[in-house]
Amino acid sequence: MSTLEKPRSEEGRVIRRPGPRETRPESAHRRRRTLEVSLAVAVPVVLVLLWQLAATQQWIDDRVYPAPSSIASDGWQRALDGELWPDVWATLKRVLAGYVIGTVAGYLLGLLMGALPLVRAALEPMMDALYVVPKLALLPIFLNMFGLGEGPQIALVAATVFFFVWISTMAAVLAVPEGHRDAGQVFGASHRQMFRHVLLPASLPAVLVGARIAAGVAVLVIVASESIAASDGLGHLIFDSRALFQNDVMFVGIVCVAILGVVFSELVRIAGRFLTPWAPRDRGRGQS
């Protein structure tokens, strides 16, 4: 028996067959989405619960790290009393004003420098040098220029956003494939037409990525600058309440900043989807 030749049919086999995604695409997709959403929710919830547990069990000093429940109730109370809104509103105004100015200026200069080699030759070394200067170091200059008040705060946000948008726009324009420019040139496109039909749309997806990163950084910078030179705003709230040993309030301020940053950059992302319907989505599509 044992000496019999192994029949061919016992040779191994590799079988490519449908998986659950193929046999039940709808439910597999739904299950996958549910899993992704629950993970996205569960991870922060678990961390907050751990924090809560640590605070109530006195594993950490709840005067320094107040329990999430007391932060939440304190924040809720302040929101109801209307104490919170002036600071939120002050920060929001500065961020939006600075962001709009910085984005528009950065985009225009980025387009110019990307499209016109002479402008690039004239400005690039200087801009590169300015790019590496921490923008917070410019705050004293802006304070001298604009005095106290909204001016220096807005200028600082604008300067920060400007450099992010400028560099991503310039890189995007430079990365437009030669063939795209050539096709326009052969048809005799003018500079203006080349901008409108080729360079602008071709660079837009990359510009929007830069704009989204800049949105987050704008919030980051405003908090820093408000903590140094402002009498209101979330940055002022955070540092002021720490000085007064109101750690609850400090965390309320931090949470507000986080929410503001997420909402802001998400809005920019959604705007980007509408502005560039041709650009690929996060999710890849199947191909034949």
Next chain:
Amino acid sequence: MPKIRASGLTRTFGRGSHQLTALGPVELDVARGEFVCLVGPSGCGKSTLLRIAAGLLRPTTGELELRTDATHPAAMIFQDYGIYDWKTVLANVRFGLDIQRVPRKEADARAHEWLRRMGLSDFAGAYPAALSGGMRQRVAIARALAVEPEILLMDEPFAALDAQLRTILQDELLALTQSTSTTTLFITHSLEEALVLGDRVLVMSARPGRIIAERRPPFDRPRTGEVRSDPRFTALKDELWELLRDEVGQEAAVS
């Protein structure tokens, strides 16, 4: 017992109202050591079939069975080469062997041997960026064959090359595959290419791709590129084009 057997194989992309059936149903048997060419209009699901065979994609229904004891019996050659810009020619060819943890010494020896057979010995230390398209595709072929795969899957490997280079590489591939007993699935747009290389030529329909005809080029093995001037070659090519023209026309009318 066929090396590759597909039964009731289909593939659908997308969900709900965006659903698109790309392939099938396909029934297919490929014998051990056989060289099968698939021709068909663009978008007919040829590549989908190959990707299912390679294990890159699952079928929506049906199954495809490979007779083998290996877990990764297939090597694939892509149209855009798929070789890595950051590896030297030698390291590219050795890639599959490195993945399979072949000892470095033996891997180097086998890679060098394949470089020699592909006429690339002088370029072992060069990066792919320094090579021409034809040489890059030779690197890709060497990389696939260096692992001595039981099954070789080729997805329009010569489509990006000019006509002269194509002819040369076809002849080289003919010589290579006749010296090994690899089972090959070869996708191409070119009827000529299919007839020169294939033991069997399968014609696929417009989307969703099914196999609508099968021809066996009547040229003995080992054959050379000289079969191109055989009168039967031209006749068979015309016959296949008649079959294919309706399908291509259908595709053109739809899109």
